[in-house]
Amino acid sequence: MNYSAVEIWVIILGLGLGTYLIRFSFLGPLGRARLPAFVLRLLRYTPVAVIPGLVAPLVLWPAATGGDPDAARILAALAAIALGVWTKNVIASILGGAAMLYLGLYLF
Amino acid sequence: MPVTTTKTAFWRGLRGGSPFILGAAPFGILFGVIATEAGLNIVEVMSMGVLVIAGASQFTALSQMQENAPVIMVLAAALAVNMRMAMYSAALAPHLGAAPFWQRAIAAYILVDNSYAVSAAEFERRPDQSISAKMAFYFGCALPVWIIWYAATLGGAMLGQTIPPEFALDFAVPIAFLAILAPLLRTLAHVAAALTSMVLGLALAFLPYSSGLLIAAAVAMIVGSEVERRMGRALP
Numbered sequence: 481m482n483y484s485a486v487e488i489w490v491i492i493l494g495l496g497l498g499t500y501l502i503r504f505s506f507l508g509p510l511g512r513a514r515l516p517a518f519v520l521r522l523l524r525y526t527p528v529a530v531i532p533g534l535v536a537p538l539v540l541w542p543a544a545t546g547g548d549p550d551a552a553r554i555l556a557a558l559a560a561i562a563l564g565v566w567t568k569n570v571i572a573s574i575l576g577g578a579a580m581l582y583l584g585l586y587l588f
Numbered sequence: 589m590p591v592t593t594t595k596t597a598f599w600r601g602l603r604g605g606s607p608f609i610l611g612a613a614p615f616g617i618l619f620g621v622i623a624t625e626a627g628l629n630i631v632e633v634m635s636m637g638v639l640v641i642a643g644a645s646q647f648t649a650l651s652q653m654q655e656n657a658p659v660i661m662v663l664a665a666a667l668a669v670n671m672r673m674a675m676y677s678a679a680l681a682p683h684l685g686a687a688p689f690w691q692r693a694i695a696a697y698i699l700v701d702n703s704y705a706v707s708a709a710e711f712e713r714r715p716d717q718s719i720s721a722k723m724a725f726y727f728g729c730a731l732p733v734w735i736i737w738y739a740a741t742l743g744g745a746m747l748g749q750t751i752p753p754e755f756a757l758d759f760a761v762p763i764a765f766l767a768i769l770a771p772l773l774r775t776l777a778h779v780a781a782a783l784t785s786m787v788l789g790l791a792l793a794f795l796p797y798s799s800g801l802l803i804a805a806a807v808a809m810i811v812g813s814e815v816e817r818r819m820g821r822a823l824p
Binding site: 481483487490491492493494495496497498502503505507510514515518520521525526527528529530531533534535538539543553556557564565568569570571573578582585 | 626667680
């Protein structure tokens with residue numbers, strides 16, 4: 481990470497303020513304005529639309545290995561996803577992914 | 589008596605929100621640890637946790653920062669993750685919109701996935717409560733996670749300085765993200781959006797300043813909502 485203190489504070493304050501304004505929108509100034517159905521539909525998909533695109537490159541080309549694909553990390557990601565889908569339990573998913581990561585790092 | 593109803597509503601909310609401590613605590617700790625390892629000092633880590641109070645977007649900002657993305661791209665990606673909260677805000681407005689301004693201003697600050705989900709379900713079940721009972725329920729269900737989030741972030745930040753690199757904590761962020769993501773894959777539309785985002789995220793990874801991620805996210809949102817619309821039309 482290579483940011484000046486000012487840049488870090490711009491990120492923290494900008495993210496804090498921006499997030500607050502998104503949250504306050506309809507509870508505050510927009511009041512009883514109604515969002516059109518297609519906008520509500522789009523908003524429903526923001527987390528699933530952002531997270532995979534962000535994570536996939538981190539899984540396939542991890543910075544820790546200099547960007548080379550690494551079996552332990554790929555298997556750990558698959559384990560986390562499989563456990564999360566199967567159990568719907570965030571903790572099980574994290575622990576399973578971590579266990580697979582350490583097993584993989586030990587084996588390979 | 590109104591006071592009794594308000595109190596009852598608060599306690600009912602507190603009970604509804606308490607189970608989410610189990611989910612929020614590990615994420616707060618993890619954020620504190622990773623952010624500290626990444627090089628933020630404890631004031632910066634705590635400020636982000638307190639001002640943003642939204643785990644997924646904090647992790648997004650952090651992973652963009654680890655890639656040294658420009659400030660504007662860090663903000664764009666992290667705020668994109670939080671756009672769903674506009675939907676939560678719109679969904680709660682019919683129930684809480686008549687409350688005093690200062691109450692709504694605080695309510696907005698603690699609007700997170702679980703306070704939305706628990707209170708939206710409650711207001712659907714009991715739509716005829718007074719506005720003060722609804723607000724009391726809302727604060728009750730948000731309170732446990734609100735407090736735990738601060739404490740867990742601080743604990744993680746203090747812990748972070750003591751964990752050696754052999755633990756491969758670089759990979760805790762992807763795993764945390766996947767753990768957030770997996771339970772969201774409830775419908776075909778969600779799965780379609782996720783696959784689109786993954787494929788485009790990889791294909792466009794060569795674009796500078798993480799701009800590929802924003803394109804991938806925009807297309808994936810459209811794919812998800814289109815699949816939902818067409819499936820909905822096919823259903824009776």
